[in-house]
Amino acid sequence: MRRVELAVVGAGPAGLSAAIEAARHGVEVVVFDENQRPGGQLFKQIHKFFGSKEHRARERGFRIGEDLLKEARELNVTVELETVVSGIYDGLELVVTKNDRVEHLRANAVVIATGASENMIPFPGWTLPGVIGAGAAQTMCNLHGVKPGKNILMVGSGNVGVVVGLQLIQAGCSLEAVIDASPRVGGYGVHAAKIARTGVPFHLRHTIKEVYGKDRVEGAVIVEVDEKWQPVPGSEKDLKVDTVCMAVGLSPMYQLSKIAGCETVEDPSRGGVVPICDEYGATTVPGIYVAGDVSGIEEASSAMIGGKIAGASAALKQGYLAQDVFEERYAAFRKSLEQLRQGQFGHGMKGKKITHTQEGIEVSESLLCRGFVDESEILRFPGIPSEEIRMRGLTPVIECTQNIPCDPCREACVKGCIRIGESITDLPSLSKEVQCTGCGMCVAACPGQAIFLLNQNYSDGEALVVLPYEFQPLPEAGDEGTACDRSGNPVGKAKVLKVQKAKTMDGTAVLSMIVPRELAMTARFFRPSGSEERRA
Amino acid sequence: MRIKNHPILGEFDKGRTVAFSYNGAPMTGCEGEPIAAALRANDVIIHRYTSKEHKPRGIFCAIGRCTDCVMIVNGKPNVRTCVTPLEEGMTVETQYGLLTQEEAEAKGAVL
Amino acid sequence: MAESNRRKAPEGEYVPKADDDLLICRCEEVSQGDIRRALHQGLRTMNEIKRETRLGMGLCQGQTCTRIARAFIARELGVAPGEVGLPTPRTPARPVPMTVIARDGIMDEAAGEGI
Amino acid sequence: MAETNDVIIIGGGVIGCSIAYYLTKKGIKPLVIEKREIGTGGSSRNGGGVRQSARDPRELPLAMHGVKNLWPGLSEELGSDVEYCQGGNLRMGKTEAHIKFLTAMVESQKKLGLELEMVDGDRVKEILPYASDSIIGASWCPTDGHGNPMLTTLAFYKKALEKGAEFIVGESVEDVIIRKGKVAGVRTDGGTYDAPLVINAAGxxxxxxxxxxxxDIPMQPRLVEVIVTDQQPVLFDQMLGTAGSDFYGHQSKHGSFVFGGMTGWEDREFYDHRQVTKSNTAPATCRAILDYFPWMERTNVVRAWSGILAVVADGVPVMGPAEELPGFYFASCFCGHGYGISPAVGEQMAELVAEGRSTLPLDAFRFDRFLPKN
Structure with missing residues (x-):
């Protein structure tokens, strides 16, 4: 029987990172993945990531995936695709199936990085064709290039719901609404704001009453729920959709670890049933480690660090790494991980109601309830320059209102206009002397697409608003259209001055539009004329 | 339903166009893409009818876990179409319980 | 003795509920009513419900329904999901053709090395 | 203060639940104590055979009695479908040695009053058109069959519960209480329960x-495995086996095939007492199945599970009172063939407990058969 030093199950961010880290120290590694393409969810994640440079912030998930793969190959890691690890037996014996062949191999160590599976909720009609998981929508759009449907309802306003919601719009689908039974948007406000300003309504405190249709989805009835999560009679709304996407959370894929004999525990803070493991990812079965979502639902960035920790542990155990070197690396990984886990979306914050930012600013109620910061609330945040500065010339307007571990904006500005305090989760603010050149790099760099440039005194009675734009068809200079506010409501006419595209902007176009001056702090989206008017 | 010119991903690099049959009718798709993607692109969304209640099902998870999208492929039932690559000349049929429509009708199953 | 360990004769007939038709297990088409009926008859755990109704025993092996069913059973019984137990995941992790398993261990000279 | 019961049954498997049910029919309301869940052990981990053929002569009367008098009406009696199907048992052979072995078995069992016969390859194909052409003969017992072990266990449980038996589930028996030389009850990790009579049905x-x-019983655990396929159109209703014992099983009412099989070294496998599947069993089982039953090529294996047989030295159960300790009864060590006789065991044990004697003699199963012989 073939023997390998480290077998990794799952070629997602955690698995590949574990493989890379272990291989870096000389461990012979084989990675198995059941999918046609490696990278796990990274290849479906076409948005830019939060974090700092060391976390590969502002890079799109699929590019991180490509890089991880390249790195793994350079380190001679074998990646076996379309290969299912059917079981892990006594003595770390893996049985793997690829097409019509089965192989047994023995591993000195195993990293289980099987990721997560989507949670679903049952409601009348949930078995109709057209009701799908948000992950399925993402897979169809971003991997296979096929729209999952035309008119879509997103159930769930967590990060998956709002991120996939945007991706559906980018794919050319019509996102009719995002609903959530919770009274507050679950995901990052900036992700919600991206779809809100395209005109997608958020119906919070709403649940699905039923999905109807003869043999496929023809519509969905949503209904408001009260404080006790009970439907409010008479509050039903009928949405004509052909597709309903469920984004109601993820559960760790603990099954293989349990097959392997690892003890599990029910831990709601980690997303459900998870294998018991220590801070190095070691499970109750000697030699088996876990990393990534299987050990607790987090984001890809933290999964990568978790993978590195497990990979280094496997290397240490096999004598490829000295204890002191390991400890040094581990401390660095730990620090990086803790950075990511800060802020109001950090570890242990789930379900907690936050009323103020860490700077003591009252949070935007509108953002939590409707998916966008209302104009009346935006001025209190530190990234918003005073009217005096806005009238003086071009300036960034940073509509970043939640404490997220993210700092690419600071690095993007070569003039040093953007500041972030000691903590990576501090809200960005502007330096006293704004020297904006209008390069647009901060606009393109912000993973939350929350930075705009503004010259409120562009010309007599006109303001210039510069915004990030990631839709097709891409407008051109001279195009006329409608300026929309943060909720997607049309507020006036807009004319495109220019559209900047650059390799460094990585697919985010920076669109400059001229609007009436009084709309300077209102207009935050451009809708080309002739494009569909969503709201009546 | 195919996405043209994606703002981030551009053109999708798909395989060559191949012919396959869906319930006997000719159809085309991209070689190597999941059968389910090719069907969706052709606006087919019903993959099977269930054994007990004879209710329609289609794609649900799209990554080979839920097994809702199984169909009869090249005569073999229970093939997960969301993870099975499309090949030239494949025959893809709606699955009724475990049977083809013809077999199910011959057995007098309620459809 | 923990009184919660004790099981006694059900009281009266099962009274159907309006949402009994809602399916929990998509593969085996097990409904809320099927589960409630089993609970009424004295079954208490995920595994007992599974053996009685085939919940989670279909092609997907409970990938989708396990979490939903646990939550539902726990809610019906008024306990935490952890208290209703967890079905045991089994090999193979995904369905494998019998012919493929049968070839396991038979050396294929034409193909030479393994995977 | 401990509560008082007439009878305590240790073990909520198919045997414990069956005894509990038949006791309630006699007006006795036992208390059943189960460590894990109802039907967790071998009761939900067996091939489902309701078989008389190839039974030990000591067990055969119980098996025949069950098939004749209990199994046919069981679903109706218990108010739950136990999926009993009297499709016959076909034990197939491919070699002359197999035929010789099967013929000897058939002859000896005929003498004990069981109706069964040897059939040739053509007749095998008539009975089971999907069988391989390479099968040259089989033993055929038309009155054998199969049921669903999980449903049977739960059906006994539910009916026993309905008729007044009580169950304590999730407590482990730590001690059997003896007072004045007699059984007085049990103590679990959760409480103390009095009863003058305790039945050990703990698998x-x-x-x-x-x-x-x-x-002490001369019993050893033995790990065996079963594979289950995806649902398929219903093809046949026989219980299948082979002379070489390379696989056995049936197609369930649901359509999935449930087949046990072995590598041949199961006796040596049970090393660490973990109930897990081994990497080499399923391939051996699948090869054997395809060898006898090529149609199965189209199936997918969806799961494999293992179970533990309680194998006793001389291969038949230990049942009845322990002379050494008044009030202590056995209903144990069914060696992997307890399911098929579970209704008969429950009925006879209930008679023994309630009336002091059973219709069918159980003497051959007495615990003291293991005592030194003169």
Whole structure:
């Protein structure tokens, strides 16, 4: 029987990172993945990531995936695709199936990085064709290039719901609404704001009453729920959709670890049933480690660090790494991980109601309830320059209102206009002397697409608003259209001055539009004329 | 339903166009893409009818876990179409319980 | 003795509920009513419900329904999901053709090395 | 203060639940104590055979009695479908040695009054058109069949519960209480329960329970495995086996095939007492199945599970009272063939407990058969 030093199950961010880290120290590694393409969810994640440079912030998930793969190959890691690890037996014996062949191999160590599976909720009609998981929508759009449907309802306003919601719009689908039974948007406000300003309504405190249709989805009835999560009679709304996407959370894929004999525990803070493991990812079965979502639902960035920790542990155990070197690396990984886990979306914050930012600013109620910061609330945040500065010339307007571990904006500005305090989760603010050149790099760099440039005194009675734009068809200079506010409501006419595209902007176009001056702090989206008017 | 010119991903690099049959009718798709993607692109969304209640099902998870999208492929039932690559000349049929429509009708199953 | 360990004769007939038709297990088409009926008859755990109704025993092996069913059973019984137990995941992790398993261990000279 | 019961049954498997049910029919409301869940052990981990053929002569009367008098009406009696199907048992052979072995078995069993016969390859194909052409003969017992072990266990449980039996589930028996030389009850990790009569129906745990009262059974656990396929159109209703014992099983009412099989070294496998599947069993089982039953090529294996047989030295159960300790009864060590006789065991044990004697003699199963012989 073939023997390998480290077998990794799952070629997602955690698995590949574990493989890379272990291989870096000389461990012979084989990675198995059941999918046609490696990278796990990274290849479906076409948005830019939060974090700092060391976390590969502002890079799109699929590019991180490509890089991880390249790195793994350079380190001679074998990646076996379309290969299912059917079981892990006594003595770390893996049985793997690829097409019509089965192989047994023995591993000195195993990293289980099987990721997560989507949670679903049952409601009348949930078995109709057209009701799908948000992950399925993402897979169809971003991997296979096929729209999952035309008119879509997103159930769930967590990060998956709002991120996939945007991706559906980018794919050319019509996102009719995002609903959530919770009274507050679950995901990052900036992700919600991206779809809100395209005109997608958020119906919070709403649940699905039923999905109807003869043999496929023809519509969905949503209904408001009260404080006790009970439907409010008479509050039903009928949405004509052909597709309903469920984004109601993820559960760790603990099954293989349990097959392997690892003890599990029910831990709601980690997303459900998870294998018991220590801070190095070691499970109750000697030699088996876990990393990534299987050990607790987090984001890809933290999964990568978790993978590195497990990979280094496997290397240490096999004598490829000295204890002191390991400890040094581990401390660095730990620090990086803790950075990511800060802020109001950090570890242990789930379900907690936050009323103020860490700077003591009252949070935007509108953002939590409707998916966008209302104009009346935006001025209190530190990234918003005073009217005096806005009238003086071009300036960034940073509509970043939640404490997220993210700092690419600071690095993007070569003039040093953007500041972030000691903590990576501090809200960005502007330096006293704004020297904006209008390069647009901060606009393109912000993973939350929350930075705009503004010259409120562009010309007599006109303001210039510069915004990030990631839709097709891409407008051109001279195009006329409608300026929309943060909720997607049309507020006036807009004319495109220019559209900047650059390799460094990585697919985010920076669109400059001229609007009436009084709309300077209102207009935050451009809708080309002739494009569909969503709201009546 | 195919996405043209994606703002981030551009053109999708798909395989060559191949012919396959869906319930006997000719159809085309991209070689190597999941059968389910090719069907969706052709606006087919019903993959099977269930054994007990004879209710329609289609794609649900799209990554080979839920097994809702199984169909009869090249005569073999229970093939997960969301993870099975499309090949030239494949025959893809709606699955009724475990049977083809013809077999199910011959057995007098309620459809 | 923990009184919660004790099981006694059900009281009266099962009274159907309006949402009994809602399916929990998509593969085996097990409904809320099927589960409630089993609970009424004295079954208490995920595994007992599974053996009685085939919940989670279909092609997907409970990938989708396990979490939903646990939550539902726990809610019906008024306990935490952890208290209703967890079905045991089994090999193979995904369905494998019998012919493929049968070839396991038979050396294929034409193909030479393994995977 | 401990509560008082007439009878305590240790073990909520198919045997414990069956005894409990038949006791309630006699007006006795037992207390059943189950460590894990109802039907967790071998009761939900067996091939489902309701078989008389190839039974030990000591067991055969129980098996025949069950098939004749209990199994046919069981679903109706219990008010739950136990999926009993009297499709016959076909034990197939491919070699002359197989035929010789099967013929000897058929002859000896005929003498005991069981109706069965040897059939040739053509007749095998008539009975089971999907069988391989390479099968040259089989033993055929048309009155054998199969049921669904999980449903049967739960059906006994539900009916027993309905008729007044009580169950304590999730408590482990730590001691059997003896007062004045007689059984007085049990103590669990959750409480104390009095009863003048305790039945040890603890399956694989029966040896540990017996040792608590100083009685040791020559029993060893043995790990066996079963594979289950995806749902398929219903093809046949026989119970299948082979002369070489390379696989056995049936197609369930649901359509999935449930087939046990072995590598041949199961006797040596049970090393660490973990109930897990081994990497080499399923391939051996699948090869054997395809060898006898090529149609199965189109199926997918969806799961494999293992179970533990309580194998006793001479291959038949230990049942009845322990002379050494008044009030202590055995209903243990079914060696992997307890399911098929579970209704008969329940009925006869209930008679024994309630009336002091059973219709069918159970003497051959007495615990003291293991005592030194003169």
């Amino acid at each position: 694989v745990g029966a040896r540990d329970i017996a040792r608590k009262v100083g009685l």
